[in-house]
Amino acid sequence: MNTELAETIKNAFTDKYAEAPLLIFSPGRINIIGEHTDYNDGFVFPAAVDKGIIAALSKSSSGKSVVTAADFNDTISFSVDHIAPLEKESWGNYVLGVVSEIQKKGKTIGDFNMVFGGDIPSGSGMSSSAALENSVVYGLNNLFDLGLSKIEMILISQMAEHNYVGVNCGIMDQYASMFGIKDHALLLDCRTVEAKPFKIDFENYELMLINTNVKHSLSDSAYNDRRLVCENISKMLGIKALRDATEADLKTIQDKVSDEDYQKALFVVQENNRAQAASKAMEDGDLETLGKLIYGSHEGLQFQYRVSCAELDFLVDRAKEHTEILGARMMGGGFGGCTINLIAKDFVSEFKHDIAKDYKETFNKACSIYSVSLSDGTHAIN
Incomplete structure (x- = not known):
């Protein structure tokens, strides 16, 4: 505080x-x-x-x-x-x-x-x-x-x-x-x-946030739209919420919905599984698996749920170029905001410098970088 x-x-x-x-x-x-x-x-x-x-x-x-x-x-x-x-x-x-x-x-x-x-x-x-x-x-x-x-x-x-x-x-x-x-x-x-x-004990790693400093106007309407898609597909499946669905369940209604909506529902089912797998990885101290799950989350948000944006994708793609960063993804509702990065403590200073320079050159806008404590x-x- x-x-x-x-x-x-x-x-x-x-x-x-x-x-x-x-x-x-x-x-x-x-x-x-x-x-x-x-x-x-x-x-x-x-x-x-x-x-x-x-x-x-x-x-x-x-x-x-x-x-x-x-x-x-x-x-x-x-x-x-x-x-x-x-x-x-x-x-x-x-x-x-x-x-x-x-x-x-x-x-x-x-x-x-x-x-x-x-x-x-x-x-x-x-x-x-x-x-x-x-x-x-x-x-x-x-x-x-x-x-x-x-x-x-x-x-x-x-x-x-x-x-x-x-x-x-x-x-x-x-x-x-x-x-x-x-x-x-x-x-x-x-x-x-x-x-x-x-x-939380990330040992030689820490969480670093990179703020794109953009907020695309789609965010609130897109959020409510996606929530409606999830509710409609849950009704079609006769379940209370997508938490109760499996990938096999979704296959049964795949031909009744658009591919775009199918992918959104599939993302939710897979992301729910990732969250539970991440908790096991944390218990096991398996940071590499946690990092892969975090990258997988971003991929789903980018290509299936479609709530990412060019600035967020740029930051995650740059993170993937470095073995010192185990995972990165957009965080929050989407269309702007931060990426969260699981990064080696001794690489923070170098990456901060490089990503700030690259981001400014690419988007003609500064990003903001900060570490947080829980x-x-x-x-x-x-």
């Missing part, structure tokens, strides 16, 4: 409201493997990271709620008695959505003041949206003694995104952000919403 950011947010709140706030840290997340499997009731392998959202909150007696996004120098005000989505797309809908979903649970909250800021790189695919949602629900639960469990809180965050933002996300982002364990990744079963923690999940800061 960024202690300097926490101090900045705390001071901004104190300057504005002349009182000490409740401070919450809610982390972003990475996902080692298991992409687009969460909304198919499948397996994912995420971890909370040391970059996230810091939120400062207190109760308000002014008759209105005021929420300020310090990073954007932007403020919204509203009454908790009259909650409705903002017409234009805005970070405010994540906040309002959480308030609305809390109220749907029959819980009563009063007006509140909040200032928040973050250090999750914009458009990185590290789920700043889930971190923000979780910071709001966790903070309000604490502030108003709502008695919500962590599971109830992440479901509130998820429904806020569905109903106020219009993205029908799965549960992975909210879960990883809320339940993260320092130095661990979580093999999460998205059907049972139960996870097995795995202590963090505890959403919590109050003393």
Whole structure:
């Protein structure tokens, strides 16, 4: 967690409201493997990271709620008695959505003041949206003694995104952000919403993220489109979700769907298998197998699920040229964001220099490169 950011947010709140706030840290997340499997009731392998959202909150007696996004120098005000989505797309809908979903649970909250800021790189695919949602629900639960469990809180965050933002996300982002364990990744079963923690020891390797710094406009509509394809094929197979399908099952309906949709469903089935195989590789300390599974994930995302883009493919192709990088793939919804790379520690400096130069020459745009540490999940800061 960024202690300097926490101090900045705390001071901004104190300057504005002349009182000490409740401070919450809610982390972003990475996902080692298991992409687009969460909304198919499948397996994912995420971890909370040391970059996230810091939120400062207190109760308000002014008759209105005021929420300020310090990073954007932007403020919204509203009454908790009259909650409705903002017409234009805005970070405010994540906040309002959480308030609305809390109220749907029959819980009563009063007006509140909040200032928040973050250090999750914009458009990185590290789920700043889930971190923000979780910071709001966790903070309000604490502030108003709502008695919500962590599971109830992440479901509130998820429904806020569905109903106020219009993205029908799965549960992975909210879960990883809320339940993260320092130095661990979580093999999460998205059907049972139960996870097995795995202590992460990559020995002489580390995880490095490379942000393309692009976000192609297709992302949200393509996400919802692919989710619909998965649901339709599940219905054709008479199953609850593609988590229950095998490759043999898909063969039985192959002639009834387009090849494009068949490949999307096939990717989900194969990716679900890869996520489980990755957990075994981690238990066995078999980093080479883990790396091959990570490369396989990208290939499926690129050619079957078709959510990659030229910038992401360029970074993965460059990674494949080096034996010091065991695996690389795009991470997140797609069409931009980061690649995640399992790279030898003593090769990081050289590769950083070379890939930054090559990327700039190819796309006339800089990429951003950073290492992350695995963090505890959403919590109050003393």
